[in-house]
Amino acid sequence: MKLLSAAQTREADAFTIKEEGMSSSDLMERAARAFVGWFENKFQPTQAVHIFCGPGNNGGDGLAVARLLQQRNYAVQVYLVGDNSKASADFKLNLERLPQEIPHQHLKEKQDITALPEGACVVDALFGTGLNRPVSGLYAEVINSLNGSNLTITAIDMPSGLYTDSQTPAEGAIVQANYTVSFQLPKLAFFLPQHEAFVGEWHIVPIGLSDSFIAAVETRLYFTTPQDVRHLLRPRKKFSHKGLYGHALLLSGGFGKMGAAVLAARACLRAGVGLLTIQVPATGYTVLQTAVPEAMTLADKHRRHLSELPKETDKFDVIGVGPGIGTERVTKTALGQLLATASQPLVVDADAINIIGSSDKLKGQLPPDKVIFTPHPKEFERLVGKSNNEYDRLYDMLDFCRVYRCYVVLKGNNTTIGTPDGKIFFNTTGNAGMATGGTGDVLTGIVTALVGQNYSLEEACLLGVYLHGLAGDLALKAVGEISMTASDVIDFLPQAFLKLQA
Numbered sequence: 001m002k003l004l005s006a007a008q009t010r011e012a013d014a015f016t017i018k019e020e021g022m023s024s025s026d027l028m029e030r031a032a033r034a035f036v037g038w039f040e041n042k043f044q045p046t047q048a049v050h051i052f053c054g055p056g057n058n059g060g061d062g063l064a065v066a067r068l069l070q071q072r073n074y075a076v077q078v079y080l081v082g083d084n085s086k087a088s089a090d091f092k093l094n095l096e097r098l099p100q101e102i103p104h105q106h107l108k109e110k111q112d113i114t115a116l117p118e119g120a121c122v123v124d125a126l127f128g129t130g131l132n133r134p135v136s137g138l139y140a141e142v143i144n145s146l147n148g149s150n151l152t153i154t155a156i157d158m159p160s161g162l163y164t165d166s167q168t169p170a171e172g173a174i175v176q177a178n179y180t181v182s183f184q185l186p187k188l189a190f191f192l193p194q195h196e197a198f199v200g201e202w203h204i205v206p207i208g209l210s211d212s213f214i215a216a217v218e219t220r221l222y223f224t225t226p227q228d229v230r231h232l233l234r235p236r237k238k239f240s241h242k243g244l245y246g247h248a249l250l251l252s253g254g255f256g257k258m259g260a261a262v263l264a265a266r267a268c269l270r271a272g273v274g275l276l277t278i279q280v281p282a283t284g285y286t287v288l289q290t291a292v293p294e295a296m297t298l299a300d301k302h303r304r305h306l307s308e309l310p311k312e313t314d315k316f317d318v319i320g321v322g323p324g325i326g327t328e329r330v331t332k333t334a335l336g337q338l339l340a341t342a343s344q345p346l347v348v349d350a351d352a353i354n355i356i357g358s359s360d361k362l363k364g365q366l367p368p369d370k371v372i373f374t375p376h377p378k379e380f381e382r383l384v385g386k387s388n389n390e391y392d393r394l395y396d397m398l399d400f401c402r403v404y405r406c407y408v409v410l411k412g413n414n415t416t417i418g419t420p421d422g423k424i425f426f427n428t429t430g431n432a433g434m435a436t437g438g439t440g441d442v443l444t445g446i447v448t449a450l451v452g453q454n455y456s457l458e459e460a461c462l463l464g465v466y467l468h469g470l471a472g473d474l475a476l477k478a479v480g481e482i483s484m485t486a487s488d489v490i491d492f493l494p495q496a497f498l499k500l501q502a
């Protein structure tokens with residue numbers, strides 16, 4: 001699904017209003033109803049609701065929400081903040097529509113801000129996508145007092161003060177919402193880890209924005225939904241044999257890190273590869289043969305480190321390289337050889353990323369349109385460089401993908417995929433339980449298996465990352481986030497495939 005900028009969202013509003021022949025206040029009413037639908041499921045009418053409204057249409061939404069909640073027997077209190085002389089037309093209309101019985105108070109200066117009763121629910125309708133400068137003055141005072149209140153805050157559309165799609169200047173106050181209920185599509189800001197404390201748990205409510213507008217609008221930003229990835233998954237042919245599903249090679253493992261090779265290999269098999277060969281330093285030979293009997297194992301001539309490529313590398317459909325390999329000189333040399341000679345796609349992880357990141361020569365040898373990097377944030381920094389902020393990191397990632405014509409899978413809460421043709425996809429599966437050693441090796445195995453099965457590199461990234469997160473989400477239900485291990489993620493991979501296929 002596409003992500004729209006604040007400007008595109010405004011265009012989508014205007015287009016929808018015209019297409020459906022309705023007024024902007026009708027769309028606002030629809031948005032308010034959608035919000036209230038979510039709110040009713042979450043909070044009981046026994047809880048008092050305190051709604052803080054700014055001067056724009058976000059504030060207008062707040063006023064419409066106040067009216068609708070009062071009709072549903074919630075005890076509502078409205079606060080109008082700041083100078084309403086410049087308020088939007090739909091704000092004014094909804095202020096007129098506000099029933100007399102709803103108490104509303106105008107906060108004009110700091111002294112007007114009072115403590116809220118314990119247990120109250122706060123609805124933040126100060127600013128939405130129309131915010132155009134950092135929040136200061138009275139608005140900031142209100143926001144700071146709400147943040148300090150310990151009450152549950154639900155933001156309408158955006159946590160007020162947070163820019164929708166660019167870096168919020170440090171000096172601006174921002175609501176720290178527990179929930180953000182946003183209209184139609186999530187906003188770019190929701191996907192950046194630095195915003196977690198502001199956005200809280202986000203939910204999307206549809207408001208019927210024009211499908212044709214959204215289909216036509218140009219963007220390079222996407223987030224992956226089950227619908228997006230489900231159709232990528234190809235069922236197996238009835239008359240199948242293992243040769244149809246690719247022969248993958250994993251170059252992985254090192255002294256004390258054979259587990260990384262085991263995890264990547266097991267995940268690769270569970271993700272459906274036809275044949276798997278693993279090459280490990282000689283001391284790991286017995287470990288791999290025992291732990292992964294389905295795979296063939298080659299012993300590197302070096303006992304402790306990866307130092308050579310197998311003789312016939314051409315016969316493999318894909319090569320995954322990196323988990324547990326270390327950064328010894330012999331390993332660097334072998335990796336250089338691989339980049340210079342590989343004819344098949346490469347999935348590059350862990351120390352293989354660190355080695356390439358530290359060498360312009362190796363970067364220059366990257367075969368175009370053939371490499372997927374799967375860094376965590378630190379490895380990303382070594383590969384691409386340090387970015388000023390998380391927005392710049394996205395654009396730096398795209399530059400890197402464009403220059404080297406490669407794919408980058410930046411692992412994290414919303415794993416982010418960059419493509420050489422300039423697209424960014426945010427994944428929506430996965431959880432904090434997966435922040436544990438070895439889950440990255442599992443991802444390498446999965447993506448390698450998918451490339452081996454002839455999925456395009458973009459498809460392999462999207463599907464692989466999605467399934468990896470989904471397996472983690474299924475594991476979460478069984479073992480919880482504290483106990484989850486990388487092996488649990490592998491164990492739930494079959495269920496993830498089944499769920500996606502259902």
Ligand SMILES: NC(=O)C1=CN([C@@H]2O[C@H](COP(=O)(O)OP(=O)(O)OC[C@H]3O[C@@H](n4cnc5c(N)ncnc54)[C@H](OP(=O)(O)O)[C@@H]3O)[C@@H](O)[C@H]2O)[C@H](O)CC1
Nearest residue numbers: 028031056057058127128129130131132133134135157183
């Ligand atoms: N399709 C949808 O998603 C729908 C969204 N709706 C809601 O509308 C808002 C966007 O409304 P908009 O009026 O464009 O913008 P805001 O309400 O967010 O804010 C604009 C007003 O705030 C002033 N402003 C902006 N920044 C600041 C600031 N830092 N300090 C003080 N005031 C600020 C601005 O005034 P200026 O002239 O002073 O710039 C505006 O008055 C969206 O988020 C949804 O909630 C609709 O309901 C329909 C569907």
Ligand SMILES: [K+]
Nearest residue numbers: 124127156158
């Ligand atoms: K808001």
